Amino acid sequence: MKSLSTQALKTKVSIFSRRLTTSLAVVENPSLNSVPHEENFAPFDPFRFFNYHKLSGRYTIRNTQILHAYLLKTNVLQSNIFSTNSLLDWYCKSAAISFALKLFDTIADPNVISWNTMVSGYNQNLMFQKSWEIFCRMHLLGFEPNEITYGSVLSACSALQASVLGKLVYSLAIKNGFLSNGYVRAGMIDLFAKNCSLKEALRVFFDVSCDNVVCWNAIISGAVGNGQNWFALKLFREMCSASLMPNNFTFSSILTACGTLEELEIGKVVQGWVIKCSSGDVFVDTAIVNLYAKCGHVTEAAKRFSQMSVQNVVSWTAIISAFVQKGDSNSALKFFKDMRKVGETMNNYTVTSVLTACAKPDMIEEAGQIHSLILKLGFCLDATIGAALVNMYSKIGEVGLSELAFREIKHMKHLGIWAAMMSSFAQNKNSERAIELFQLMFGESLRPDKYCTSSVFSIIGCINLGRQIHCYALKTGLVSDVSVGSSLFTMYSKCGSLEESYQVFEQIVDKDNVAWASMISGFSEHGCADQAIHLFREMLNEELIPEDMTLTATLTACSALRLLRTGKEVHGYALRLGIGENTFVDSALVTMYSKCGTLELARRVFNTIPQKDAIACSSLVSGYAQNGYVEEALLIFHDMLMTNCIIDSFTISSILGAAALLNASSLGTQLHAYIQKLGLDSDVSVGSSLLTMYSKFGSIEDCCKAFSQIGKPDLIGWTAMIVSYAQHGKGAEALAAYELMKKKGIKPDAVTFVGILLACSHNGLVEEAFLYLNSMRKDYGIEPGYRHYACIVDVLGRSGRLREAESFINNMPIEPDTLIWATLLAACKVHGDIDLGRLAARKVEELGLCDAGAFVSLSNICADVGQWEEVLKIRSLMKGTGMKKEPGWSFVKVQSCNDW
Known part of the structure; x- marks a missing residue:
């Protein structure tokens, strides 16, 4: 009877095993298709069973629940803690953390492995607060943690950015004798490196002499994460000198450092070591792809990617990002399509890279398709992707679509999305909507961060509003951030308050190149060119290396002051830095040499520019025109037309000035027609130049017409x-x-x-x-200034009130110059006042007027009243000193431009 019962139980177990394997087969887990020893009905061995199926790695809730039911039915859970812990681990790995907790609470006598499984399970499911709570519960109940417990809970503290809690855990670990344990120290190093400072992490690392690779990996990774890539390479050399063998994690960190530093040669040495070790690790291979991509060798990066034995989502994302950084959006999208074809699942980083690739005006169709895919796959709920969507439509120029994407996701109170929308408004010069959005954030109980604040500062044109937001930045401490500070002093500069602008600039502690360049540009653009040059010298004293933007602003200041020598020094400095071939710097050099009257050097720099842009051409046209070389200016403009160079408003304004100098009304009419064809007649600078040209032609009616065509x-x-x-x-x-x-x-x-x-x-x-x-x-x-006072002297002189004019000159707050005395002299000639005219002529002579105009005017005054002896005396004086009166002259039309 007993043998029959045993046989029946074996039969039931066999049937259940078949049902179990069938069920697991349905959920596509072929590694569980059979239970060992089923045929000979050997006793169930949990250790062998879990180890046998661990290799599959396919943990699902359904598989785990079926296994749970089987273990309950066979009473294994009650008698075998290993089976319970293994099942607990399966629930954690299948993301069924609530089932894991219920199972854990049923364990009568959990061991340290049970607790560790729960702590690490919460970590795996990104529930770091729960991980900390379960550790506290373990500690309160008197269970002694081991190195695994400490390492796991330190990882949770790091993710929570709770350095204080981490210090408490580390103190407890040291108290319990884990000071020299590599796993525990690595966790603390990682915590400090990510949340405190690399200095604190180094203190923990050097507390005890270390021969543990895990600790070395943690400190090297921490250095890379803190941007200390050269220091990471130094640590790597020390690690190798200590005869410690690096592993895949070490190689991955070091290759990342080489990529960031663009040190391809060092990276190749590390790559050779990887090949020698026959790594084959997907993360190391991905780091190699990333190395070549960041060093600008995208073709080689693609080659390395194709040679990878295993390509995961990280490696696919790396090669897509490489082409995005190079600006090759088509190749990036091609790799993305290939990724989709092979069935690789994309992550948030992949999506944001692809969205960046589509952020071009000619890719609106592709952008719409990617947006549809994001909606279909449910990625739209992610805040980072939402911000990337807003940014993509903004760069395409579709602000309406950008705002539509924002409205769909703005209920998510993520500052990145709001910052992206505010940046979109700022980039498209929509100050009203940017400010409105900034104010709306406070209504949504959101505090604008540094990105939102710097964006709104960049668009503000009202100094009173700017001061109010300045107060907010001071109150929140954002003003200490270099990006906010730079935007703030640029705002003051745009509003014409250079004093406040410079005060904010001086308060920035760590000024970067952008801050220096912005302040120098502010001085240069607002008539304080001497202060701009002084600030440039101060920047060099700080041992900062200026970039092209800074050099361009400094050259603009040299142009304003006509400082040829200083401009040449900046030119030489740019050549020494290797920035001499930068188009923007070259254009600024052409402008500087042109305005300083050194047209030969301007032309020489112009000829060296490989791809001449509108700025360089316009600068040379303007230089020739302003220095009287009108024909050369027209020839340069003609060459621009023949080579289909972009004609901008500055070029047109310069050539209109040349036409005005020629007094060529027919040329002016042709240029006006060309301007209307380009649609530039409403541009304020072009309209103003047209107006000035017609004024010199003597046509006030055409002046009025040109003015009426200006948009604003x-x-x-x-x-x-x-x-x-x-x-x-x-x-x-x-x-x-x-x-x-x-x-x-x-x-x-x-x-x-x-x-x-x-x-x-x-x-x-x-x-x-x-x-x-x-x-x-x-x-x-x-x-x-002098011209204003000269106008007053002129109006008094024209009215015959010469003595009032003399009195006005004598009581001026500034010393009168030759222009003012010459104006009075001209009035004396009109009204025949010899005595005052003689005084004015003497003042002009004393101030060093170079030509004979003053003596001729005085001679004419004497002639008008019949004092011929005085006339002869003045003429004799002029002959004795070698003065000559230049004859009058005028331009003549030298070339017909009807063929333009």
């Missing part, structure tokens, strides 16, 4: 129109244009007031002229 006239456009009215004797129209300009909210500058005072002078508006002169200082804080 700025200060330069309005000033050009006011000056044109003034020069043509239309004082009332000039003053009316000035009042209209003020109504538009545009503040006048010193040049505008020259036009206003000129209009008053030509129309005899003496009292009005004094009112405007006083308004300069009182209303706008502009100190009058």
